[in-house]
Amino acid sequence: MKIAVLPGDGIGKEVVPIAVDVLRTMLPEAEYVYVDVGHERFTREGKAMTNEDIETIKKCDCILFGAITSPPKKCYRSVILTLRQALDMYANVRPFKSCSISPYKVDFTIYRENCEDLYCGMEDVSDDQVLSTRKITRHASERIARKACGHPGLEMLTIVHKANVLRSCELFRDVCIDIAKKAGVPYEEMLVDAMAYNLIRNPSRFDVIVTTNLFGDILSDEAAALIGGLGLSPSANIGDRYALFEPVHGSAPDIAGKGIANPIAAVLSAKMLLEWSGHRAKAEFVQGAVDRTISNGILTPDMGGKFKTEDVGLSIVKHLESQ
Amino acid sequence: MKIAVLPGDGIGKEVVPIAVDVLRTMLPEAEYVYVDVGHERFTREGKAMTNEDIETIKKCDCILFGAITSPPKKCYRSVILTLRQALDMYANVRPFKSCSISPYKVDFTIYRENCEDLYCGMEDVSDDQVLSTRKITRHASERIARKACGHPGLEMLTIVHKANVLRSCELFRDVCIDIAKKAGVPYEEMLVDAMAYNLIRNPSRFDVIVTTNLFGDILSDEAAALIGGLGLSPSANIGDRYALFEPVHGSAPDIAGKGIANPIAAVLSAKMLLEWSGHRAKAEFVQGAVDRTISNGILTPDMGGKFKTEDVGLSIVKHLESQ
Ligand SMILES: CC(C)[C@H](C(=O)O)[C@@H](O)C(=O)O
Ligand SMILES: CC(C)[C@H](C(=O)O)[C@@H](O)C(=O)O
Numbered sequence: 001m002k003i004a005v006l007p008g009d010g011i012g013k014e015v016v017p018i019a020v021d022v023l024r025t026m027l028p029e030a031e032y033v034y035v036d037v038g039h040e041r042f043t044r045e046g047k048a049m050t051n052e053d054i055e056t057i058k059k060c061d062c063i064l065f066g067a068i069t070s071p072p073k074k075c076y077r078s079v080i081l082t083l084r085q086a087l088d089m090y091a092n093v094r095p096f097k098s099c100s101i102s103p104y105k106v107d108f109t110i111y112r113e114n115c116e117d118l119y120c121g122m123e124d125v126s127d128d129q130v131l132s133t134r135k136i137t138r139h140a141s142e143r144i145a146r147k148a149c150g151h152p153g154l155e156m157l158t159i160v161h162k163a164n165v166l167r168s169c170e171l172f173r174d175v176c177i178d179i180a181k182k183a184g185v186p187y188e189e190m191l192v193d194a195m196a197y198n199l200i201r202n203p204s205r206f207d208v209i210v211t212t213n214l215f216g217d218i219l220s221d222e223a224a225a226l227i228g229g230l231g232l233s234p235s236a237n238i239g240d241r242y243a244l245f246e247p248v249h250g251s252a253p254d255i256a257g258k259g260i261a262n263p264i265a266a267v268l269s270a271k272m273l274l275e276w277s278g279h280r281a282k283a284e285f286v287q288g289a290v291d292r293t294i295s296n297g298i299l300t301p302d303m304g305g306k307f308k309t310e311d312v313g314l315s316i317v318k319h320l321e322s323q
Numbered sequence: 324m325k326i327a328v329l330p331g332d333g334i335g336k337e338v339v340p341i342a343v344d345v346l347r348t349m350l351p352e353a354e355y356v357y358v359d360v361g362h363e364r365f366t367r368e369g370k371a372m373t374n375e376d377i378e379t380i381k382k383c384d385c386i387l388f389g390a391i392t393s394p395p396k397k398c399y400r401s402v403i404l405t406l407r408q409a410l411d412m413y414a415n416v417r418p419f420k421s422c423s424i425s426p427y428k429v430d431f432t433i434y435r436e437n438c439e440d441l442y443c444g445m446e447d448v449s450d451d452q453v454l455s456t457r458k459i460t461r462h463a464s465e466r467i468a469r470k471a472c473g474h475p476g477l478e479m480l481t482i483v484h485k486a487n488v489l490r491s492c493e494l495f496r497d498v499c500i501d502i503a504k505k506a507g508v509p510y511e512e513m514l515v516d517a518m519a520y521n522l523i524r525n526p527s528r529f530d531v532i533v534t535t536n537l538f539g540d541i542l543s544d545e546a547a548a549l550i551g552g553l554g555l556s557p558s559a560n561i562g563d564r565y566a567l568f569e570p571v572h573g574s575a576p577d578i579a580g581k582g583i584a585n586p587i588a589a590v591l592s593a594k595m596l597l598e599w600s601g602h603r604a605k606a607e608f609v610q611g612a613v614d615r616t617i618s619n620g621i622l623t624p625d626m627g628g629k630f631k632t633e634d635v636g637l638s639i640v641k642h643l644e645s646q
Binding site (some may be wrong): 070125200 | 397448452453455458485486487488494519522537542543545548549553
């Protein structure tokens with residue numbers, strides 16, 4: 001297996017090496033291909049990512065991604081959005097599972113459509129008005145619904161939309177209901193505003209959530225707060241050919257360089273890579289090592305601890321090696 | 324003053340009468356004009372609201388609104404969206420203030436643009452694809468930014484957008500920054516996903532939030548959960564000529580008819596009506612009566628009590644009359 005490694009900017013450069021340590025321990029035979037992309041690269045060389053970079057990445061099986069700093073003014077197209085679309089990684093899968101320090105008890109997964117919606121890039125810009133197009137297709141709705149319905153152990157699918165206002169949401173909802181019925185999957189539907197409310201009021205009732213791109217973006221950050229922070233939330237961007245694994249958090253310029261970034265989201269993203277590539281037992285080892293590190297109190301400041309990125313990484317790898 | 328009263332459906336019919344009792348106590352000279360609109364009217368007469376209804380409403384100064392049930396299939400245009408647009412009520416103002424039973428300590432107000440965004444109604448529908456237009460204009464962004472900057476006692480304006488992806492958000496943000504600078508108002512900006520996160524992680528840091536229509540819809544339901552539920556969240560839809568006051572909650576078919584709906588959101592909406600019409604001292608009396616009712620434990624089930632809508636209403640009116 002060939003894994004492209006894109007640490008990106010800021011704390012991406014600090015947490016990805018820990019995730020790579022974990023992968024090297026579990027998959028010593030894999031090959032790692034480093035690609036330098038992002039805002040720092042842009043500042044240095046005038047490009048955030050080149051077409052050759054994309055070709056290099058396409059020669060790999062999957063990608064481990066850190067985080068990239070948004071430029072203050074839009075001087076290049078977002079690297080992560082470009083990759084999601086260029087590699088057709090249409091399912092953004094984000095599991096949220098409480099740990100001992102979480103303020104809420106939750107255990108659910110958000111399936112976010114990852115290629116269209118207001119992210120389609122169609123905008124009509126003039127000085128006094130901008131019209132952005134929200135594109136929702138039957139095809140894209142079908143494939144994300146199928147992915148969500150295939151979630152292992154699914155008990156209840158919650159379809160999140162705003163069909164009381166948007167015909168595009170009506171299409172998304174109707175397609176999801178159709179696929180759920182055909183798959184024999186129990187489902188319910190919920191308006192996105194009600195969902196934002198119920199995530200806090202009644203978070204443990206959710207199991208698998210499927211929604212459109214931008215709603216998924218907002219709800220998954222809200223969900224990350226429920227489990228105790230972005231430092232704990234991994235994600236997978238999955239297509240039929242490629243997959244990219246990344247922490248939900250950004251490059252966090254405010255804490256970058258201090259060595260205190262929480263590597264757990266990146267490590268759990270590596271765990272998702274192991275699952276995706278069929279190494280389920282190894283993925284469980286990684287989860288176990290993370291759980292033990294947390295219950296031993298080896299925590300970075302965002303989790304109330306005083307340990308460093310490195311300490312957390314060493315603890316996780318030590319647990320893995322002793323298994 | 325002439326007040327149009329639109330109880331609507333479900334618990335709208337149960338909470339609006341309490342709010343009217345409060346208004347009659349505070350404004351005995353006002354005239355109340357009842358207009359029957361909504362899903363029940365539609366079922367009975369084939370119309371949810373007629374043009375004559377709108378004309379009747381336009382002859383009033385302001386509106387007290389309950390809630391309307393969404394039809395399962397879209398057979399009529401949303402009454403509240405029609406009114407917001409027909410009466411050009413462009414600012415949706417939603418204050419969130421913790422009370423003794425709130426899980427989080429917050430005290431902030433969301434100013435939500437109320438007439439455009441994906442709510443503009445421009446959709447291109449075909450069988451396999453729907454394109455919905457998100458319209459953001461300089462004009463509408465300016466007027467909501469001005470309203471927010473005029474918030475009494477404002478200390479910090481948080482401008483919420485998704486300008487890292489959307490040019491329409493870039494326009495909104497740039498206009499808001501411009502107006503804030505001109506008004507000499509301290510401001511910060513925040514991505515909508517970060518906002519959904521920080522509302523939970525750090526809710527007490529917010530003061531006045533300004534955002535686009537759909538983001539405001541989602542974030543205000545999230546905020547309602549922080550203060551202890553939709554039963555406590557009032558709102559005002561304000562234009563240059565008209566204003567409409569409504570609880571943020573819906574018609575709640577699941578509890579309608581049981582007499583247990585929480586009337587506080589509707590009563591606090593009446594309080595906002597008093598403020599809007601210049602009766603500031605009376606508005607404060609209403610707030611005081613609500614606070615005392617809560618601290619005396621006269622609470623409906625959603626707040627952990629076992630009192631009825633009526634009991635809460637009687638308690639509030641009794642406190643008002645004894646002042
Ligand atoms: C960086 C940004 C473009 C991205 C998104 O909006 O999808 C991020 O917020 C995410 O959730 O992965
Ligand atoms: C009923 C619905 C159309 C409305 C909206 O989306 O604006 C409601 O959710 C609100 O927040 O007032």
